[in-house]
Amino acid sequence: MKPAGFFCKVDKLGRIVIPKPLRTKYSLDTDDTIEIFTEPDAIVLKKYAMSCTFCGSGENLSTFKGKPVCEDCIKKLRDII
Numbered sequence: 001m002k003p004a005g006f007f008c009k010v011d012k013l014g015r016i017v018i019p020k021p022l023r024t025k026y027s028l029d030t031d032d033t034i035e036i037f038t039e040p041d042a043i044v045l046k047k048y049a050m051s052c053t054f055c056g057s058g059e060n061l062s063t064f065k066g067k068p069v070c071e072d073c074i075k076k077l078r079d080i081i
């Protein structure tokens with residue numbers, strides 16, 4: 001992990017502002033979802049991209065019982081039945 005060269009303060013509600021150059025660089029728009037990861041000494045923010053529950057693919061997704069599933073996994077599940 002390398003420093004991004006920006007500093008921001010946490011407000012009294014625990015919020016931070018991600019600097020505009022970083023939002024632009026990582027294509028973050030209003031209402032995008034951020035996924036939060038933790039490491040022993042760090043909090044890592046990543047733009048959330050929905051992916052298949054089974055294989056991690058982000059293409060041709062449908063939702064089954066609230067979980068994303070890709071077309072390939074749906075076909076493989078049909079073959080099992």
Ligand SMILES: [Zn+2]
Nearest residue numbers: 052055070073
């Ligand atoms: Zn899949």
